[in-house]
Amino acid sequence: MSHETSVRRAVTSGTFSLDGETFDVDHTDNADNTANTDNTVWLIGDDKEVLIVDAAHDARAIHAAVDGRxxxxxxxxxxxxxxxxxxAELSVLTGTPVLLHPDDNELWSFTHHGRKSDGELSDGRALTVAGIELQVFHNPGHTWGSCSLYAPSLETVFTGDTLFRGGPGATGRSCSDRPTIEASVRNRLLTLPGSTVVRTGHGEDTTVEAERPHVPTP
Known part of the structure; x- marks a missing residue:
């Protein structure tokens, strides 16, 4: 195996529960987007080490994708x-910390009762894996603690559910706000180079340039 850096996609499936209801995963407010139950888990690194973005549904499948790194x-x-x-299970399997923005601690507690995340994300924090620097952007709106990770050397940004192919993510449930997410996307993500690849939490990749027309101006 080479030591070249890479971004790998792993796909897991499940449901989404909030506000006393359980849904198939539906990642936007746009009526022409079909709901699906797939989440994208991103593994960033090389053949020695990786950083995982989002631990969705199946810890053992994600651990298998790590492949001993x-x-x-x-x-x-x-x-x-x-x-x-x-x-939580993936943290045990890998012996590594789970990082979360503190503004999402309440949401976290709904899923992991009595267990806190291991460390805090904050706007401007830099994380490094396999020589790749990832810059943390705090992008509230989809949730109050939503964050993106920008990797300049890879010309890529990992946006979770903040920005998708077709525009900003959903804001129809608690702990979310449409004007806030639009401002987050417009003021932080759309300032990146247009060729930056947007790797999302569900669905297909896109680019910053392709999404500019889908974000309203004030």
Whole structure:
């Protein structure tokens, strides 16, 4: 195996529960987007070590995708249960910390009663894996603690459920707000180079340039 850095996609399936209801995973407010139960788990690194973005549904499947490499951390883009329900088990399997923005601690507690995340994400924090620097952007709106990870050297940003192909993510449930997510996307993500690849928590990749027309201006 080479020591080249890479981004690998693992797909897991399940449901999403909030506000006393359980749903198939539906990642946008747009009526022309079909609901699905698939979550994307991202593994960033090389043949020696990886960082995991979102621990969705199946800790053992994610651990298998790690393929024996050292895991530096599991980063939660936000604390909806379909992105963190495997986090506690995966932390045990890999012996590594789970990182979450503190504004999502309450949401986290709905899924993981009595267990806190292991470390805090904050706007401007830098994480490093396999020589790749990942810059944390706090992008509230989908949830209050939603974050994205920008990797300049890979010309890629990992946006969780904040930005999808077709525009900003859903804000129809508690702990969310449409003007806030639009401002988060417009003021932080759309300032990145247009060719930046947007790797999302559900569905297909897109680019910053492709999404600019889908974000309203004030």
């Amino acid at each position: 050292r895991v530096t951390a599991t980063v939660c883009t936000h604390a909806h249960d379909d992105h963190i329900d495997a986090a």
